[in-house]
Amino acid sequence: MCALSEQDGRDESGREGPGPAPRPSQVADLKLHLDRELERIGTQLRALADAKDRLQGLLDAVLAISGELDLSAVLRRIVTTAMDLVGARYGALGVLHESGEYLKEFVTAGLSEEERSALSGVPFPHGRGVLGLLIQDPEPLRVENIPAHPSSAGFPPGHPPMRTLLGVAVTVRGEIYGDLYLSERNDGRPFNREDEDVVVALAGAAGIAIENARLFGQVRDSAERFQRLLLPALPDLNPFEAATVYRPASRPSRLGGDWYDAMVLPDDTVGVAIGDVGGHDLDAAAAMARIHSMLRALLYDRRTPPSEVLVQLDRTLQATADVPVTTVCLARMEPHENGWMLRWSTAGHFPPLLITPDLETEYLDAEPGVPLGVSTGMERPDHTHELPAGSILLFFTDGLVEHHAHSIDEGLTALADLAATHAERPLTEFVRVLADHHPSDGQDDMALLALRIPAGTRCPEPRPPGEPAV
Structure with missing residues (x-):
């Protein structure tokens, strides 16, 4: 056995030995150092994971905001998304007045029903106090104690207590559009620099989304105005009472091909038409204008049943x-004994809905003809139905009842129930309620025309002497 030298760690033959054993204090120091390094590495990994989560959350938020096209929905989505990113309980977006001196609109989120009720009747803030600091200076703002801030103007009665604030300006095309405010982190801590950075990044994307929504809104308004210019203003249909509604699709910039029309014909009958051209673009709107104008001329000129008018229209x-x-539904209200008879023909269109004075509903289902533009060689049937005095006859397009998640029968049933519930309202209010609470998904434009059937028939106006009868 060789012995180790205590001085140099060599054995008697001069070879290197294992060296002296480390002292306990050295082992403890080494373990402490390793623990600290592991903790530091763990902290860095957690920070990286948090940063990754925040970046992913920011990306998701930008995509969500950019997916909205309605301006009011965009503003609310900006607020709720910012709240989610930093874990804030309350959020708001104040839209600046054109003068840039005060807020003209204030979109809030996070308030409970009780808190909203407590603030009912209290006007929204217009940018006084701490909120006004961003109006004066659009640099990001962090406040740890709102009541103690020199600019604080206090809270109105019923306002929930708030201490912390993070404010960021939102710019659109280089101009301040409004200010995004967040208050009260869910963990009780004040907002930090990381919160500020992520909300500033979100505000940049929010400005682009707001501008897109504004542009889409302008396109939608122009499209709707163009569409309405193509629709007629109904003449006096005495003794019938009539009301109409046209609503564009919920998706902006979608032109539609829906139309309605009604007129008093030379033989003292009343003609009604409603139709829907396939497509949702400028071509569909232009085609609608051509078809509508041609049908109106044929209907007024001919004394033939609706089916023959549709046949001639299709051929032409x-x-x-x-x-x-x-698709088209073409009808004539013809005098019948002491009342009125409906004579109609459809080209692939929904049948009219009849609501009787005792609030019974009936779709006037009958053999339909094929839509226009399919075949001119197929027969188009006519149908008749007596119209009780005081009843309502509703003509409508598929945008009122079609829903991607429900069958068309469910939509028709829901419409009939809705119509029966509100049939005793004034007719203009009746059609507005149907359009406001329609059972469809709103993805298509809709047209409605309702007639209230009078008691008795039209009294022909006296003709000047010598004028022949039609």
């Missing part, structure tokens, strides 16, 4: 124009 269209497939 296919011979003179390239138009999309179109």
Whole structure:
């Protein structure tokens, strides 16, 4: 056995030995150092994970905001998204007045029903106090104690207590559009620099989303105005009472092909038409204008049943124009004994809905004809139905009842129930309620025309002497 030298760690033959054993204090120091390094590495990994989560959350938030096209929805989504990113309990977005001196709109989120009730009747803030600091200076603002801040103007009665604030300006095309405010982190801590950075980044994307929504709104308004210019103003249909509604699709910039029309015909009957051209673009709107105008001329000129008018319309269209497939319901209200008879024909369109004075509903289902633009060689049937005095006859397009998640029968049933519930309202209010609470998903434009059937028939106006009867 060789012995180790205590001085140099060599054995008697001069070879290196294992060296002296480390002292306990050295082992403890080494373990402490390793623990600290592991803790530091763990902290860095957690920070990296948090940063990754925040970046992913910011990306998701930007995509969510950019997916909205309605301006009011965009503003609310900006507020709720910012709250989620930093874990804030309350949020608001104040939209600046054109003068840039005060807030003209204030979109809030996070208030409970009780808190909203407590603030009912209290006007929204217009940018006084701490909120006004961002109006004066659009640099990011962090406040740890709102009541103690020199600019604080206090809270109105019923306002929930708030101490912390993070404010960031939102710019659109280089101009201040409004200010995004967040208050009270869920963990009770004040907002930090990381919170500020992520909200500043969100505000940059929010400005782009707001501008997109504003542009889409302008396009939508122009499209709706163009569409309404193509629709007629109904003449006096005495003794019938009539009311109409047209609503564009909920998706902005979508032109539609829905239309309605009604007129008093030379033989003292009343003609009604409602139709829907396939497509949702400028071509569909242009085709609608052509079909509508041609049908109006044929209906007024001919004394034939509706089916024959549709046959002639279909032949003329296919011979003179390239138009999309179109559905139409064409009807005449004809005097019948002491009342009125409905005579109608459909080209692939929904039948009218009859609501009787005792609030019974009935779809006037009958054999439909094929839509326009399909075939001119197929027979188009006519149908008749007596119309009780005081009843309502509703013509409508599919945008009122179609829903991607429900069957068309469910939509029709829901419409009939809705119509029966509100049939005793004034007719203009009746059609507005149907359009406001329609059972469809709102993805298509909708047109409604309602007639209230009078008691008795039209009294022909006296003709000047010598004028022949039609």
